[in-house]
Amino acid sequence: MTNTDTEQTPVVCQGREAEAGWRAWPARVSRLGNALTIERALPQKQLRLIGPWCFLDHIGPVMFDDGHKGVDVGPHPHIGLQTVTWLLEGELLHKDSLGYEQVIRPGQLNLMTAGHGISHSEESPPDRSTRLHGVQFWIALPAAEANRAPAFEHYAEVPRQSLAVMDLHLVVGRHAGQAAPARVWSPLVGAELVAREPGTETLALESGFEHGLMLLQGEASLDGTPMLPGTLYHASPGCSAVRLQVSADARVFLLGGEPLGEELLLWWNFVGRSTEEIRQARTDWVEQDRPDGRFGQVAAYAGARLPTPDLAADIRLK
Numbered sequence: 001m002t003n004t005d006t007e008q009t010p011v012v013c014q015g016r017e018a019e020a021g022w023r024a025w026p027a028r029v030s031r032l033g034n035a036l037t038i039e040r041a042l043p044q045k046q047l048r049l050i051g052p053w054c055f056l057d058h059i060g061p062v063m064f065d066d067g068h069k070g071v072d073v074g075p076h077p078h079i080g081l082q083t084v085t086w087l088l089e090g091e092l093l094h095k096d097s098l099g100y101e102q103v104i105r106p107g108q109l110n111l112m113t114a115g116h117g118i119s120h121s122e123e124s125p126p127d128r129s130t131r132l133h134g135v136q137f138w139i140a141l142p143a144a145e146a147n148r149a150p151a152f153e154h155y156a157e158v159p160r161q162s163l164a165v166m167d168l169h170l171v172v173g174r175h176a177g178q179a180a181p182a183r184v185w186s187p188l189v190g191a192e193l194v195a196r197e198p199g200t201e202t203l204a205l206e207s208g209f210e211h212g213l214m215l216l217q218g219e220a221s222l223d224g225t226p227m228l229p230g231t232l233y234h235a236s237p238g239c240s241a242v243r244l245q246v247s248a249d250a251r252v253f254l255l256g257g258e259p260l261g262e263e264l265l266l267w268w269n270f271v272g273r274s275t276e277e278i279r280q281a282r283t284d285w286v287e288q289d290r291p292d293g294r295f296g297q298v299a300a301y302a303g304a305r306l307p308t309p310d311l312a313a314d315i316r317l318k
Contacts, residue, residue: 021223021235022213022222022223022225022233022234022235022239022242023233023234023235024228024231024232024233025041025044025046025047025231025232025233025234026228026230026231026232027039027040027041027058027230027231027232028040028044029230032059032071032073036059036060036062036071036132037059037060037062038057038058038059039057039058039230040055040056040057041056041057041058041212041214041230041231041232042054042055042056042137042212042232043055043266044232047232047234048264048266049140049259049260049264050210050211050212050234050255050256050257051186051187051188051209051210051255051256051257051258051259051260052139052140052141052142052186052188052257052258052260053137053138053139053140053188053190053212053255053256053257054081054138054139054140054264054266054271055081055136055137055138055266056135056136056137056212056214056232056255057135057136057137058135058214058216058230059132059133059134059135059136060089060090060131060132060133060134061088061089061131061132061133062131062132062133063130063131064124064128064130064131064132069124070123070124070128070132071092071122071123071124071132072123072124072303073121073122073123073306074121074301074303074304074305074306075095075097075119075120075121075297075298075301075305075306076119076120076121076269076305076306077114077117077118077119077269077270077281077284077285077288077295078112078114078117078118078119078120078269078270079114079115079116079117079146079269079270079271079272079277079281080114080115080140080141080146080147080264080270080271080272081114081138081139081140081141081271082111082112082113082114082138082139082141082184083110083111083112083114083136083137083138084109084110084111084136084137084138084139084171084172084190085104085109085110085111085134085135085136086109086134086135086136086137086171086190086192086253087104087105087106087107087108087132087133087134088106088133088134088135088216088217088251089106089129089131089132089133089134090105090106090124090128090129090131090132090133090134091103091104091105091124091125091127091128091129091132092104092110092122092123092124092125092132092134093122093123093124093125094110094112094120094121094122094152095120095121095122095123095298095300095301096112096118096119096120096121096152096296096298097118097119097120097150097291097295097296097297097298098118098150098151098152098296099299099300100152100154101300102152102154103125104154106134107157107158107169108154108155108156108157108158109153109154109155109158109171109172109182110152110153110154111152111153111154111155111172111182111183112150112151112152112153113141113148113150113151113152113153113183114141114150115141115145115146115147115148115149115150115151116147116148116149116150116294117150117281117284117294117295117296118150118295118296119285119288119295119296119297119298119305120298121298121301121303123301133216133217135214135216135253137190137255138271139172139184139186139188140260140262140264140271141185141186141271142185142186142260142262143262143273144185145185146271146272146273151183153182153183155181155182158170158171158180158181158182159178159179159180159181161175161176161178163193163201163203164199164200164201164202165195165196165197165198165199165200165201165246166193166194166195166196166201166244166246166250167193167194167196168191168192168193168194168203169191169192169193169194170189170190170191171190171191171192172184172188172189172190173187173188173189173190173191173257174187174188174189174206175189175191175206176204186257186258186260187206187208187209187257187258188209188255188256188257188258189206189209189254189255189256189257190253190254190255191253191254191255192216192251192252192253192254193244193246193250193251193252193253193254194250194251195218195246195247195248195249195250195251196248197248198246198247198248199245199246200243200244200245200246201243201244201245201246202241202242202243202244203241203242203243203244203254204240204241205239205240205241205242205256206240206256207237207238207239207240208237208258209237209256209257209258210234210235210236210237210256210257210259211234211235211239211242211254211255211256212232212233212234212235212254212255212256213227213232213233213242213252213253213254214231214232214233214252214253215227215228215229215231215250215251215252216251216252216253217249217250217251218246218247218248218249218250218251219246219247219250220244220245220246220247220250220252221244221245221246222242222243222244223242223243224243224245227252237258237259265277265278267282267311268282268308268309270282278311279311281294282308282311285308286308288305
């Protein structure tokens with residue numbers, strides 16, 4: 001997806017002092033076009049990063065009425081990040097400037113590495129379901145990999161682990177000695193926990209990671225405290241396990257990683273290290289008029305690309 005807010009201010013992302021226990025961070029609710037309700041849980045004013053994870057949208061669930069076109073997000077650019085798309089219900093059609101066209105369905109992974117620059121669109125395919133529900137994340141690439149060549153990967157299935165009362169779907173990264181096949185460039189974990197039955201699950205965590213948990217469906221308690229919908233729960237490094245009490249239909253997403261230890265600048269759909277880098281990426285998208293330009297062209301998309309928000313001339317990274 002894309003950040004469609006029309007007023008964009010650069011966001012400085014840096015480390016935080018350690019906090020004890022889990023802290024609740026309510027998401028901001030917004031809409032993407034006229035089709036989707038979005039709960040944006042990252043970034044927030046006082047919580048910019050969880051490890052290298054710098055963006056989290058909980059999408060829907062939304063019901064598309066008869067005759068509704070569904071999702072239609074025109075081509076837009078990215079730099080310096082990876083996008084992770086994971087669906088619980090429905091379908092999305094990804095098209096990008098590398099020539100990939102890929103429908104994603106529940107239980108599958110789309111991972112796009114922007115690196116130096118890529119553009120893509122996302123649509124509801126013609127034979128779509130009437131409901132859509134999912135999550136999309138951005139992973140900030142470390143400085144050494146931020147300008148790498150763009151790439152796209154699709155996985156029809158991901159590794160699964162059977163726990164006491166839940167199944168863990170390992171979307172990216174590593175957990176409990178198992179590694180997902182998708183290529184990432186930081187130590188991290190991204191996994192969906194799906195209840196098979198009501199009960200209590202004690203989940204081992206990597207103590208060197210900071211972690212986030214978000215309830216996507218059903219009911220759950222976190223170390224005895226009820227989890228609220230539309231809320232991201234964050235724990236600093238040092239937490240080695242978490243106890244979840246879940247309903248039979250509960251679905252919880254776990255994300256985490258080693259603190260990135262780098263200062264980032266987020267603006268619109270770009271992740272960079274300086275205002276000059278962000279400004280150049282914006283200029284390159286505004287002036288993009290050739291297939292061999294920095295962001296290429298999404299030739300398979302029938303429609304206009306997204307315009308860029310304004311970037312004030314006097315904005316500087318502090």
